[in-house]
Amino acid sequence: MSTGGPSLPQQRNLVTSIPGPESLARLDRKKAHVADGVGTMLPVFVVAAGGGVLVDADGNSLIDLGSGIAVTSVGNAAPSVVSRVQEQVAAFTHSCFMVTPYDGYVDVCEQLAELTPGDHEKKSALFNSGAEAVENAVKIARVATGRDAVAVFDHAYHGRTNLTMAMTAKNMPYKNGFGPFAGEVYRVPMSYPFRDDLSGEEAAKRAIDVMDKQIGADNLACVVIEPIQGEGGFVVPAPGFLPALSAWAKDTGVVFVADEIQTGFCRTGDWFACDDEGVEPDLITLAKGIAGGLPLAAVTGRAELMDAVHVGGLGGTYGGNPVACAAGLGALEEMRSHDLTGRARDIGTRMADRLRKIAADHPVIGDVRGRGAMMAIELTTPGTLSPEPVRTAAVSSYCHQQGVVTLTCGTWGNVVRFLPPLSISDTLLDEALDVVAEAFAATA
Numbered sequence: 251m252s253t254g255g256p257s258l259p260q261q262r263n264l265v266t267s268i269p270g271p272e273s274l275a276r277l278d279r280k281k282a283h284v285a286d287g288v289g290t291m292l293p294v295f296v297v298a299a300g301g302g303v304l305v306d307a308d309g310n311s312l313i314d315l316g317s318g319i320a321v322t323s324v325g326n327a328a329p330s331v332v333s334r335v336q337e338q339v340a341a342f343t344h345s346c347f348m349v350t351p352y353d354g355y356v357d358v359c360e361q362l363a364e365l366t367p368g369d370h371e372k373k374s375a376l377f378n379s380g381a382e383a384v385e386n387a388v389k390i391a392r393v394a395t396g397r398d399a400v401a402v403f404d405h406a407y408h409g410r411t412n413l414t415m416a417m418t419a420k421n422m423p424y425k426n427g428f429g430p431f432a433g434e435v436y437r438v439p440m441s442y443p444f445r446d447d448l449s450g451e452e453a454a455k456r457a458i459d460v461m462d463k464q465i466g467a468d469n470l471a472c473v474v475i476e477p478i479q480g481e482g483g484f485v486v487p488a489p490g491f492l493p494a495l496s497a498w499a500k501d502t503g504v505v506f507v508a509d510e511i512q513t514g515f516c517r518t519g520d521w522f523a524c525d526d527e528g529v530e531p532d533l534i535t536l537a538k539g540i541a542g543g544l545p546l547a548a549v550t551g552r553a554e555l556m557d558a559v560h561v562g563g564l565g566g567t568y569g570g571n572p573v574a575c576a577a578g579l580g581a582l583e584e585m586r587s588h589d590l591t592g593r594a595r596d597i598g599t600r601m602a603d604r605l606r607k608i609a610a611d612h613p614v615i616g617d618v619r620g621r622g623a624m625m626a627i628e629l630t631t632p633g634t635l636s637p638e639p640v641r642t643a644a645v646s647s648y649c650h651q652q653g654v655v656t657l658t659c660g661t662w663g664n665v666v667r668f669l670p671p672l673s674i675s676d677t678l679l680d681e682a683l684d685v686v687a688e689a690f691a692a693t694a
C-alpha cells in the first residue's frame with residue numbers, strides 16, 4: 251500500500267514514458283474487464299496522490315491540474331479527511347439515514363446552511379452524486395411551485411442520468427443514442443462574452459424573452475444554471491447576467507437553482523461562485539469539491555421550498571452515508587483552516603498572468619477566462635471564433651506526455667481547463683504552466 255497525502259514528494263518526476271509499462275499492463279486488464287463506454291483520458295494507474303501530485307504504478311510523479319474534475323480541492327488524502335474517515339469507518343459504515351439517523355449528516359447540513367449564499371433560513375438533503383442532486387432540486391422545485399417546466403442553458407452540463415441528460419446540452423459523448431430523454435426541459439441562450447457582444451443585462455433579456463414567450467413563466471418550475479459553466483467550457487457570463495435572471499425568477503415565482511457542483515467550495519476564490527455578484531439562489535446543488543473525493547452531494551435551499559416535499563419524498567439508500575459525511579466535515583475543516591478561498595484567488599492570479607503571457611505568444615488562444623482556481627483557455631483560428639479542437643487535443647496530450655494532467659472541455663472540445671488542487675505549491679504550479687507554454691511551442 252502506498253501512502254499519499256501532502257507528505258508525498260512535491261515534484262514532477264518521470265521515470266518511464268507516459269503511460270509506462272506497468273500502466274499499460276493494467277490497461278490490458280481494464281480492456282478485458284471494464285466496459286469500453288467507461289473511457290480514460292490519461293491511462294496512468296494511480297497508486298498515491300496528495301498536495302499537487304499523482305504517483306502512478308510505474309513510479310512517475312505527475313503534476314495534477316485536474317483535481318479529479320474539481321473534486322480534490324483540499325488535496326488528495328487531505329489529513330482532516332483521512333483522520334475523520336478512518337474514525338468513522340471504524341465506528342460504523344452505514345445505518346441508512348432514513349432508517350436510523352446519525353450526527354454527521356446533520357452536521358454537514360448545518361454547515362451548508364451557514365456557508366451557502368444568503369442569510370435566509372435554509373435546509374439541506376444529501377445524496378451521492380451531482381446528477382442526483384440536480385434531479386432532486388427539480389423534484390423539489392416542481393412540488394413547491396406545482397409547475398412542470400425546467401429551463402436550462404446552451405452549453406450546460408448537469409449530469410448523465412435521464413433527466414440530467416435532457417438538461418445537458420452536448421450530444422457526444424453524453425447523450426448520443428441514450429434517448430428518449432425526459433420532457434419539459436427547455437434550452438435558452440447563455441451569456442458567452444467571447445462569442446456574443448452582449449452585456450449581462452442584454453443577454454439576460456434575451457434568455458428571459460425565450461422563457462416568457464416559449465415556455466411561459468407560469469409553467470416554469472425552475473431555471474437551473476451553472477454560475478460559471480464547467481464541462482461547457484468554463485463560460486463566465488457577463489456581469490449582471492446572473493443578478494438579472496435571479497431577479498426575474500423572484501418576480502415570476504420561478505425557483506432559481508444554481509448548479510455549483512463544479513464551482514463550489516472555494517474553487518472560484520469565494521465559497522461559492524454566486525457570492526461574486528451577491529446572487530442568492532433559492533436552491534443550490536453541490537457535489538464534487540464537497541468531501542475531498544468521497545461521494546457526497548447536496549441540495550441546500552430556502553427552508554420553505556425544501557420542506558414543500560412530503561415526508562419520505564426525498565432520500566436514497568446511501569445518501570449522506572456516514573463515511574462520506576465524515577469526509578465532508580474533514581474537507582470543510584481543511585477549507586477553513588487553510589483559508590482555501592484566499593489560496594484559490596492567489597492561484598487564479600498566478601494562472602491568469604501566465605496564461606495571458608502564453609496567449610500573447612500564441613494567437614490560437616482566443617480567450618483566457620475563469621475565476622480563481624478555475625481557469626481556461628479557448629483555442630480558435632487566430633482572429634476568428636472558429637474552434638481548434640485538434641490543436642487543443644495536441645496541447646493537452648503534450649502536457650500528459652510531460653507529466654502534467656490537464657483536462658479539456660467545451661461544446662467544440664477546444665478549451666483547456668485548469669483545476670489544480672488548492673493544496674498545490676506555487677513552484678509546482680509554475681512548472682506545470684511552463685509545460686503548457688512548451689506544449690504550444692511544440693505543437694505550433
Ligand SMILES: *Cc1c(COP(=O)(O)O)cnc(C)c1O
Nearest residue numbers: 379380381407408409480511512
Ligand atoms: C459534474 C457535474 C454534474 C454531475 O455530477 P456527477 O457527480 O458526475 O453526477 C452536474 N453539474 C455540474 C455543473 C457538474 O460539473
